[in-house]
Amino acid sequence: xxxxxxxxxxxxxxxxxxxxxxxxxxxxxxxxxxxxxxxxxxxxxxxxxxxxxxxxxxxxxxxxxxxxxxxxxxxxxxxxxxxxxxxxxxxxxxxxxxxxxxxxxxxxxxxxxxxxxxxxxxxxxxxxxxxxxxxxxxxxxxxxxxxxxxxxxxxxxxxxxxxxxxxxxxxxxxxxxxxxxxxxxxxxxxxxxxxxxxxxxxxxxxxxxxxxxxxxxxxxxxxxxxxxxxxxxxxxxxxxxxxxxxxxxxxxxxxxxxxxxxxxxxxxxxxxxxxxxxxxxxxxxxxxxxxxxxxxxxxxxxxxxxxxxxxxxxxxxxxxxxxxxxxxxxxxxxxxxxxxxxxxxxxxxxxxxxxxxxxxxxxxxxxxxxxxxxxxxxxxxxxxxxxxxxxxxxxxxxxxxxxxxxxxxxxxxxxxxxxxxxxxxxxxxxxxxxxxxxxxxxxxxxxxxxxxxxxxxxxxxxxxxxxxxxxxxxxxx
Amino acid sequence: xxxxxxxxxxxxxxxxxxxxxxxxxxxxxxxxxxxxxxxxxxxxxxxxxxxxxxxxxxxxxxxxxxxxxxxxxxxxxxxxxxxxxxxxxxxxxxxxxxxxxxxxxxxxxxxxxxxxxxxxxxxxxxxxxxxxxxxxxxxxxxxxxxxxxxxxxxxxxxxxxxxxxxxxxxxxxxxxxxxxxxxxxxxxxxxxxxxxxxxxxxxxxxxxxxxxxxxxxxxxxxxxxxxxxxxxxxxxxxxxxxxxxxxxxxxxxxxxxxxxxxxxxxxxxxxxxxxxxxxxxxxxxxxxxxxxxxxxxxxxxxxxxxxxxxxxxxxxxxxxxxxxxxxxxxxxxxxxxxxxxxxxxxxxxxxxx
Numbered sequence: 001x002x003x004x005x006x007x008x009x010x011x012x013x014x015x016x017x018x019x020x021x022x023x024x025x026x027x028x029x030x031x032x033x034x035x036x037x038x039x040x041x042x043x044x045x046x047x048x049x050x051x052x053x054x055x056x057x058x059x060x061x062x063x064x065x066x067x068x069x070x071x072x073x074x075x076x077x078x079x080x081x082x083x084x085x086x087x088x089x090x091x092x093x094x095x096x097x098x099x100x101x102x103x104x105x106x107x108x109x110x111x112x113x114x115x116x117x118x119x120x121x122x123x124x125x126x127x128x129x130x131x132x133x134x135x136x137x138x139x140x141x142x143x144x145x146x147x148x149x150x151x152x153x154x155x156x157x158x159x160x161x162x163x164x165x166x167x168x169x170x171x172x173x174x175x176x177x178x179x180x181x182x183x184x185x186x187x188x189x190x191x192x193x194x195x196x197x198x199x200x201x202x203x204x205x206x207x208x209x210x211x212x213x214x215x216x217x218x219x220x221x222x223x224x225x226x227x228x229x230x231x232x233x234x235x236x237x238x239x240x241x242x243x244x245x246x247x248x249x250x251x252x253x254x255x256x257x258x259x260x261x262x263x264x265x266x267x268x269x270x271x272x273x274x275x276x277x278x279x280x281x282x283x284x285x286x287x288x289x290x291x292x293x294x295x296x297x298x299x300x301x302x303x304x305x306x307x308x309x310x311x312x313x314x315x316x317x318x319x320x321x322x323x324x325x326x327x328x329x330x331x332x333x334x335x336x337x338x339x340x341x342x343x344x345x346x347x348x349x350x351x352x353x354x355x356x357x358x359x360x361x362x363x364x365x366x367x368x369x370x371x372x373x374x375x376x377x378x379x380x381x382x383x384x385x386x387x388x389x390x391x392x393x394x395x396x397x398x399x400x401x402x403x404x405x406x407x408x409x410x411x412x413x414x415x416x417x418x419x420x421x422x423x424x425x426x427x428x429x430x431x432x433x434x435x436x437x438x439x440x441x442x443x444x445x446x447x448x449x450x451x452x453x454x455x456x457x458x459x460x461x462x463x464x465x466x467x468x469x470x471x472x473x474x475x476x477x
Numbered sequence: 478x479x480x481x482x483x484x485x486x487x488x489x490x491x492x493x494x495x496x497x498x499x500x501x502x503x504x505x506x507x508x509x510x511x512x513x514x515x516x517x518x519x520x521x522x523x524x525x526x527x528x529x530x531x532x533x534x535x536x537x538x539x540x541x542x543x544x545x546x547x548x549x550x551x552x553x554x555x556x557x558x559x560x561x562x563x564x565x566x567x568x569x570x571x572x573x574x575x576x577x578x579x580x581x582x583x584x585x586x587x588x589x590x591x592x593x594x595x596x597x598x599x600x601x602x603x604x605x606x607x608x609x610x611x612x613x614x615x616x617x618x619x620x621x622x623x624x625x626x627x628x629x630x631x632x633x634x635x636x637x638x639x640x641x642x643x644x645x646x647x648x649x650x651x652x653x654x655x656x657x658x659x660x661x662x663x664x665x666x667x668x669x670x671x672x673x674x675x676x677x678x679x680x681x682x683x684x685x686x687x688x689x690x691x692x693x694x695x696x697x698x699x700x701x702x703x704x705x706x707x708x709x710x711x712x713x714x715x716x717x718x719x720x721x722x723x724x725x726x727x728x729x730x731x732x733x734x735x736x737x738x739x740x741x742x743x744x745x746x747x748x749x750x751x752x753x754x755x756x757x758x759x760x761x762x763x764x765x766x767x768x769x770x771x772x773x774x775x776x777x778x779x780x781x782x783x784x785x786x787x788x789x790x791x792x793x794x795x796x797x798x799x800x801x802x803x804x805x806x807x808x809x810x811x812x813x814x815x816x817x818x819x820x821x822x823x824x825x826x827x828x829x830x
Contacts, residue, residue, distance in 0.1 A: 078793060081793070081796075082793075084581075085580040085581055103581045103796065104581070106581065106582050106583065107580075107581040107582055107583060108583045222668075232774050232775070232776040232777075233774055287667070287668050288667035288668060288673075288685050288688075289666060289667050289685075291667070291685045291687075291688040292665075292685060292686075292687035292688055292693075293687075293773075293774070293776040293777050293778075294687070306669075308668060432581065432582070435795060435796070436794070436795040436796075439790055439794050439795070443775070443776075443778055443779050444778070446776050447777065447778035447779075449777075450688060450689075450776065450777035450778065451688075452690070452777060452778050452780070453778075
């Protein structure tokens with residue numbers, strides 16, 4: 001035993017010496033810092049990696065490398081939450097959906113940024129330049145509070161994608177005007193002034209069976225006028241339905257007014273029922289997959305690129321694929337415009353919509369050095385120069401000084417639709433119960449979409465469930 | 478504390494001996510050290526102390542076995558891996574099922590006794606999902622048994638290209654769930670899908686299988702049966718070829734009918750294998766997740782959401798970690814009961830043979 005303990009002591013001493021020796025060795029090479037970041041796999045994050053590799057030079061003089069894990073969208077939430085909750089502390093940063101802020105802040109994984117922003121005039125300038133709706137959606141938890149947790153990485157909004165070859169066809173235009181008494185919109189300006197009643201007309205007018213004519217050509221397959229989100233998965237109906245609710249004066253549970261905000265009588269108010277019925281009434285003009293709860297953003301994208309639909313309402317993030325000839329049959333005929341709205345008494349449009357896009361967040365376990373490098377990286381990303389490069393490569397910028405500049409519209413064909421849409425954006429809940437609220441709501445919406453229940457029955461069920469859940473977690477009293 | 482152990486004369490033989498290989502003493506010390514550290518020290522430190530204590534016992538067992546029983550030592554790494562990867566997480570989640578805990582919140586687990594079990598068993602949603610699961614099990618297992626049995630009758634005989642066809646028929650079983658799910662999703666798709674296009678040739682209308690709860694259920698049952706009927710066939714064929722030929726010859730001489738031959742010769746030989754197939758497929762169908770998740774995602778609404786999909790939603794979407802654990806244990810209990818039935822029948826078969 002004694003021999004053993006002596007040898008252990010010797011070994012320990014040797015180890016200590018070795019560690020000290022390594023630590024005090026002179027640093028000759030340039031210091032390297034790796035920022036590991038969890039990101040969804042799609043163009044905006046691929047472009048970010050490309051720009052970072054090409055242009056980013058850390059102000060500290062260190063060699064900073066951005067090392068993203070590109071995770072497919074459908075698995076992204078699962079993978080990110082598995083990593084965060086397992087305690088592996090793998091990521092220094094993440095690109096997170098804004099709705100997840102609550103659950104990951106409450107879990108202690110996302111770092112509060114107020115002190116960092118307060119101490120940094122450059123960051124304050126960036127925040128002052130950002131569209132305030134983006135700051136609310138991407139940074140705050142509770143929603144619209146003064147607690148900041150994120151920086152915009154890619155702002156995204158729903159816009160109109162439409163087929164200029166059919167909407168601008170003279171024969172179709174004449175036939176449409178004869179039938180409905182007003183002109184078929186063709187330019188993005190005209191199209192961007194459409195309301196939901198007009199979308200119904202477009203849906204009805206352009207619904208054609210195989211063998212019929214469309215814009216002077218015989219159809220080999222059925223064709224449909226319109227399509228928007230009505231899918232059961234993730235948030236693939238909520239994001240569209242929320243817009244209808246808000247535009248018709250109804251609302252969702254207002255988390256900014258806890259604990260007084262109610263769900264009963266709000267979520268299922270008469271206005272909400274009318275709005276949801278309006279949403280449901282347009283489904284009959286959409287491709288048949290809508291009857292299965294399968295009309296998610298990926299299916300819409302596929303149907304549009306295959307040339308089966310005349311108009312879709314889709315996130316800007318998908319636009320790049322619609323104009324890529326290798327994967328899109330409509331690459332040379334697609335045009336983009338602002339999303340439709342609800343016509344008010346004075347003739348103006350209410351275009352309130354649910355915001356998409358994602359913020360960056362920092363995780364809580366970073367050491368001081370990594371944290372500084374991460375903040376420096378974010379500052380570089382949100383600098384005017386980088387944001388312009390990002391927009392030129394197909395991304396979007398939330399900096400007012402960037403997206404309001406006249407050149408912005410020239411970078412990509414859909415950019416003109418982006419800036420004006422931002423002022424109409426609102427976000428869904430940020431509370432930790434988000435996923436539970438969403439999943440139940442998606443199920444009930446799906447029942448109504450597939451015709452199993454009425455709009456009122458679905459909204460009643462949602463209101464009751466939300467009331468129980470939010471009372472259980474003390475968010476309603 | 479070690480002194481108490483040393484003075485304990487009623488302890489098993491040799492426990493007092495202060496040798497590196499005395500694992501009983503090591504275990505005793507480890508249990509005491511762990512208990513004290515868990516009570517007295519903060520969680521982060523007691524975790525490492527406990528880990529060190531476990532390693533200490535393990536080391537002692539290895540030293541003890543080194544000289545006198547090297548056999549068990551050979552399987553020790555496999556056992557250690559099993560404990561670390563399976564047994565420990567299983568026990569951990571079992572423990573969690575008695576606490577109020579959400580993995581995405583900072584609040585530490587709070588002991589609540591059986592309340593999670595009570596909540597689960599009184600939740601109408603759980604019973605609804607169990608009902609859906611029962612429908613899936615009955616429909617898919619019945620279909621598989623019938624189709625598998627008919628396929629087996631076909632493949633029992635010799636005919637040209639039998640081996641090639643047999644191999645093709647067995648292919649679905651070898652595919653991954655994800656591949657099968659993705660395949661059927663496209664197959665049922667109303668705009669591009671093969672099924673809809675085929676129906677359209679006759680009716681002129683697109684066919685939307687998944688538009689109704691019954692259709693969606695049929696979609697799942699067909700996909701699952703397509704994948705697993707060959708498994709039933711394989712077992713039944715094995716039973717059929719084990720029937721001695723002379724029995725059939727004797728029956729021929731007696732001019733017994735086909736039905737009589739089947740009832741008195743064939744069926745007794747394949748009965749226990751059929752039961753095995755039935756139980757095996759029942760257990761698997763009870764746990765069905767992948768195909769449902771991929772083809773319908775539980776829809777329309779929640780009409781095809783099986784209990785396995787619900788556990789996933791509870792655990793990884795709602796993050797009700799401890800409730801999901803409790804429900805998982807209830808399901809595990811059901812599966813264990815089914816497995817024991819399976820073992821019982823397997824033994825009966827052994828006894829017969």
